[in-house]
Amino acid sequence: MRLISIGGGPAGLYFALLMKKADPAHDVLVVERNRAEDTFGFGVVFSDATLEHFAEADRETYEAITRSFAHWDDIDIHYRGEVLTSTGHGFSGMSRQRLLDILQRRCAELGVRMQFQKEVTDLAAYADADLVLAADGVNSFIRSRYAEHFRPQVDWRPNKFVWLGTTFPFPAFTFIFKESEHGLWRVHAYRYNESMSTFILETTEPAWRNAGLDQADENQTLGFAERLFAEELQGHRLLTNRSLWRNFPTVKNGCWHHGNLVLVGDAAHTAHFSIGSGTKLAMEDAIALARALQRHGEADKALVAYEEERRPEVDSLQRAAQVSLEWFEQTERYFGRLEPIQFAMSLLTRSLRVTHDNLRLRDPRFVATVDRWFASQAERQTRFAVPAAPAPPPMFTPFRLRDLVLPNRVVVSPMCQYSAEDGAPNDWHLVHLGSRALGGAGLVITEMTDVSREGRISPGCSGMYKPEHVTAWKRIVDFVHATSPAKIGMQLAHAGRKGSTKKLWEGIDEPLPAGNWPIISASAIPYYPHSQVPTPMGRSDMDTVRDDFVRAARMAEEAGFDLLELHFAHGYLLASFLSPLTNTRADEYGGALVNRARYPLEVFDAVRAVWPARKPMSVRISATDWAEGGGTPDDAVELAKLLKAHGCDIVDVSAGQTVPDQKPVYGRLYQTPFADRIRHEAGIPTMTVGNIASWADVNSIIAAGRADLCVLARAHLYDPYWTRHAAYEQGYELPWPDQYVSVKGFTPRLP
Ligand SMILES: Cc1cc2nc3c(=O)[nH]c(=O)nc-3n(C[C@H](O)[C@H](O)[C@H](O)COP(=O)(O)OP(=O)(O)OC[C@H]3O[C@@H](n4cnc5c(N)ncnc54)[C@H](O)[C@@H]3O)c2cc1C
Ligand SMILES: Cc1cc2nc3c(=O)[nH]c(=O)nc-3n(C[C@H](O)[C@H](O)[C@H](O)COP(=O)(O)O)c2cc1C
Numbered sequence: 001m002r003l004i005s006i007g008g009g010p011a012g013l014y015f016a017l018l019m020k021k022a023d024p025a026h027d028v029l030v031v032e033r034n035r036a037e038d039t040f041g042f043g044v045v046f047s048d049a050t051l052e053h054f055a056e057a058d059r060e061t062y063e064a065i066t067r068s069f070a071h072w073d074d075i076d077i078h079y080r081g082e083v084l085t086s087t088g089h090g091f092s093g094m095s096r097q098r099l100l101d102i103l104q105r106r107c108a109e110l111g112v113r114m115q116f117q118k119e120v121t122d123l124a125a126y127a128d129a130d131l132v133l134a135a136d137g138v139n140s141f142i143r144s145r146y147a148e149h150f151r152p153q154v155d156w157r158p159n160k161f162v163w164l165g166t167t168f169p170f171p172a173f174t175f176i177f178k179e180s181e182h183g184l185w186r187v188h189a190y191r192y193n194e195s196m197s198t199f200i201l202e203t204t205e206p207a208w209r210n211a212g213l214d215q216a217d218e219n220q221t222l223g224f225a226e227r228l229f230a231e232e233l234q235g236h237r238l239l240t241n242r243s244l245w246r247n248f249p250t251v252k253n254g255c256w257h258h259g260n261l262v263l264v265g266d267a268a269h270t271a272h273f274s275i276g277s278g279t280k281l282a283m284e285d286a287i288a289l290a291r292a293l294q295r296h297g298e299a300d301k302a303l304v305a306y307e308e309e310r311r312p313e314v315d316s317l318q319r320a321a322q323v324s325l326e327w328f329e330q331t332e333r334y335f336g337r338l339e340p341i342q343f344a345m346s347l348l349t350r351s352l353r354v355t356h357d358n359l360r361l362r363d364p365r366f367v368a369t370v371d372r373w374f375a376s377q378a379e380r381q382t383r384f385a386v387p388a389a390p391a392p393p394p395m396f397t398p399f400r401l402r403d404l405v406l407p408n409r410v411v412v413s414p415m416c417q418y419s420a421e422d423g424a425p426n427d428w429h430l431v432h433l434g435s436r437a438l439g440g441a442g443l444v445i446t447e448m449t450d451v452s453r454e455g456r457i458s459p460g461c462s463g464m465y466k467p468e469h470v471t472a473w474k475r476i477v478d479f480v481h482a483t484s485p486a487k488i489g490m491q492l493a494h495a496g497r498k499g500s501t502k503k504l505w506e507g508i509d510e511p512l513p514a515g516n517w518p519i520i521s522a523s524a525i526p527y528y529p530h531s532q533v534p535t536p537m538g539r540s541d542m543d544t545v546r547d548d549f550v551r552a553a554r555m556a557e558e559a560g561f562d563l564l565e566l567h568f569a570h571g572y573l574l575a576s577f578l579s580p581l582t583n584t585r586a587d588e589y590g591g592a593l594v595n596r597a598r599y600p601l602e603v604f605d606a607v608r609a610v611w612p613a614r615k616p617m618s619v620r621i622s623a624t625d626w627a628e629g630g631g632t633p634d635d636a637v638e639l640a641k642l643l644k645a646h647g648c649d650i651v652d653v654s655a656g657q658t659v660p661d662q663k664p665v666y667g668r669l670y671q672t673p674f675a676d677r678i679r680h681e682a683g684i685p686t687m688t689v690g691n692i693a694s695w696a697d698v699n700s701i702i703a704a705g706r707a708d709l710c711v712l713a714r715a716h717l718y719d720p721y722w723t724r725h726a727a728y729e730q731g732y733e734l735p736w737p738d739q740y741v742s743v744k745g746f747t748p749r750l751p
Contacts (some may be wrong), residue, residue: 001026001293004126005133006142008032008114010134010279011265013103015286019111020056022294028112033119036104039097042165042199042241043070043192045173045276048090050284057287065104068094070191074172077230079346080336084344088362091173091276093192099279126254131263131299133289136283138249140267150263151254156247159329160213161202162221163275164243168236170197177335177348181583183207184332185228186273199238200273201225202328208245218243234448248272248325250318256311257303264289265687270316272325275351277317295339317666320351326673326674327351329658332593333680340703341373346704352669356394356699370394370703394703394728395695397708399442401649401685402614406564406709407485408442409702413689413713414491414565414620416447416461418503423453425472434479436716437486440723440734443709444480445489446473448567451548453495454517455465455573458503464492464552464559473559483559483737489563490556491620492607494545495574497521497582498532520545522576522590524600528660533632534576536585537599545573546603553607557615564611566604568639570657573620579658580694581630589667593635597642608647616649618687623655623674626662635672649680652687652711669697676706687711 003019005012008030014030055062072719078085099381108113123142126132134142142153156542169191170403176187184207188200209215213221217242219280224240251270256263260362267283274735288309292302334346335520344366345508348354360367370389378397382405386397399406429446450463452458463469472491480488494500500516511531520541521534537545549566556564568574571602576582583590589599608617621643626736640651648727653675656662664670679686688707692698697708727734728748736743 001130001299002128003028003131003133005135006120006123006126007031007133007135007137007265007267008034008100008104008116008136009265009282010099010103011110011267011286012133013100013107013228014283015264015290016112016134016635017061017103017107018286018290019293020107020112021058024111026073030107031120032111032114034116035318035466036100036114036116037097038232039100039241040097042196042239044099044161044279045091045097045190047276047690048354050280051092053287053616055190056673057104057290060096061102061106064098064106064315068098068102068193070094071192072171072172072191075348076170076172076174076711077340077347078174079340080177082339084367085172086359087361089173090362091190093190093198095192095196095723096279098193102114110521113554122605127260129260131293134261134263135401136267136268138251138266138270140263141252142261142385143251143263146681149255149257149258155250155252155328157250157272158205158247159246159325160204160205160245161200162225162243162245163241164199164201164222164225165239165241166199166233166236167195167232167239168197168240168342169195172291174232176333178228179335179573180207180211180228182210184335186331187229187232199225201380202333204329208372213245216245218544221245221616222321237342241630250322250325252318256307260299261423262289262303262306269318271317272328273381274328275317275321277321277702280650281314284313289454296415304622316318323673326352330677333621334676337372337680341370342703342705345370345700347723349700350706352697352700355694355696356703357696359700370490372384374703381582385559393699393732395696396662396697396701396727396732396734399708400477401563403614404487404616406442406487408440408723410441410443410518410698410707410708410726411687411711412441412444412716413711414445414447414567415713415717416457418460418505420460420462423450423456423461423465423469425469427475429462429472430476431588433476433488433621434483435720437480437484437488438737439719439721440484441486441716442488442723443489443563443714445491445563445565445711446476448493448572449552451492451494451545451552454519454649455496455499455545457495458501459512459515460503461495462497464490464555465548472557473561474554477560482582485735487562489565489618490561491565492549492552492556493565493567494548494573495519496530496576496747497525497527497672498571499673500532505729512665513719521573521598523585523699523742525570525582525584542602546606549603549605550610553611557610557612561615561616563616564607565652566600566607567599568621569620569622569652569654571659574603575658578635579622579625579631581625581627581659593638594642597639600688601642601646603645604646604648611707617647618650619643619648619653620652620654622658623653623671623678625658626656626664627659630658630662633677638676640678640684640686644682644684648684650685651675651682651686652689653678667691668693669701672701672706672743679705679707685709689713695730698726703707
């Protein structure tokens, strides 16, 4: 085969040597515009896990690479005059120049042809090659030239960074956070040989401009950074090497191959330097592509197989890189607000890939310190004794809202059961909620319970609008209180334009075939084009619905509920006022967010006035509509501030379900970043919900301060005893009801 790599970075060189090694008959050429000894940047980092792939692919380069490594286990975090250390992280750094030398030498040894100082501007000369690698890096001209086929998306991130070096051999992977009069600066520094370290300086664009660095040349940048970090550099110098301030581009492509062209490495995808995996991804691409070619013999099939194999891996890493880079873009949110140990925990678990549990395996002492600190905070917050040695896992610490103290941080999410008759809950609801309370959650929230018959989603929805409902709900509340330490909240709602529809399993949000009732909303916009058109609410409708909420709240108090949650989310009646997609009113209830929030807040105030002062109230919101022109996370922060000012105790942060053509970005913990943001920026406790399935995630979220409570829906359908099982797996004792004490002598056999 005739194989050409345009670009002699890690991706191009590694692919070339792997192919030549696989079959010396291949004609393999690498074309590189720089000289062999040129390089930009200083060191690169690999995690221990990456290296195993390299050992399998080519032992010679693997050994040469590992001989050149500076290895470390510790991460040092410099924060407000303290240095916190976490160990067990297993990373290696090496000079980028050294890596390229090794790859070039191995290419030469195997007979790869290399042309340096040749800038390729036209691919015509390579038209008859079996394969042309676009290994031409982040600014790939090949990707731009064939953009209509590759469909690149380049997301330029707002922060500014510059890649410097230093003669100070940092003893650990080091993050420095430092304030100057211009703003907050972040340093990512790591050693790449005995005497040298990479030193990446990052900040926000305003801080960068305030410091005049938009006008600075390399030397002025160097001088600025040396002065600011004189203490940390301990008299050592910084070094430049084409050290220009840049913005990081997150690169993705709709397709990775076209004809005989294939994208690899940074040309195909980038991963932010804060998770240090760009070189790893580039080299893993080379391995996958070389293997696919060997397996399939011909390029066409191999390219499809290569993309199929690599894309999920890259997508997953890019998702982790995205949350990590956002953490660094938003560090001001945490800086100064979090105590050092929690700041460190937030940093270490920022990509949501490293959990409290992984971290405990790596560094039990660090996690024990986090847990002890967290337990002491919980003790202070609840005024309940929490043991310090050993401290409970963070999820098993209590939490106070007004006079209500929850025994732990796990919440059963509201989940419609569509099993009530004219709003009345029955044995199904008793068993559903009762078993989840026995299952160990700290708080169980009822399904969306409607404040009037017309306010129901479906004919099977539960309600709180008839005297019989109080009796029926009280039976459930009493059961929960009598048999478990769990508390129970009621979610009150009105379905608005999503009302008069079918049960979940008969067709969610679809209008009833018969027996529809009239529906109301902020504006006369149907959910689906074929849905019933709602009547826009006039003032008398508003009074009626507000009074329905007040009546329902009084009934909930009579039934003995511990907490009330108002449903401002998912496109139901109160949410229909909040979203600009469903509220096009021209009166004082439409327009700017303060206007759109006016009626929902009026309802909140009226309910708060009758709900006992000792009992807390929560509001569930959609932090984004996931739709063009809809509510945004910025709006959610503003709404949370308003809620706080009106006496709301905690915001239950959900998202979407406002419009059917939403474009949600699903994934593990996909809504947690919204809860994190609201908690810090609005200064109100939050509950997070959405694809939380492991106790390790719950512990990490709680300990890092991303939310105060974790709300699980489907996980609790799957396993009513989710919290008990989490306790068992962590060796933590949760009291059993008397009827079940015998279980203490029983050891389950788990796979
Ligand atoms: C600040 C910073 C820190 C980083 N830190 C790390 C880290 O710690 N760990 C890590 O793994 N990764 C890190 N990376 C990422 C890493 O540098 C890249 O992901 C990696 O180099 C990608 O390899 P590549 O072969 O795809 O592209 P590159 O290494 O960019 O190589 C592309 C090559 O193509 C050549 N070229 C481009 N156009 C042409 C042309 N028209 N004709 C001929 N030649 C051409 C270029 O000269 C270059 O040599 C960092 C990146 C940055 C910006
Ligand atoms: C069967 C079912 C019914 C639901 N009913 C409600 C509800 O009544 N009120 C509400 O706010 N959310 C409701 N939701 C959304 C969940 O509370 C939760 O926000 C969502 O399922 C994401 O959490 P998960 O990934 O843990 O399932 C429901 C979800 C399911 C699966």
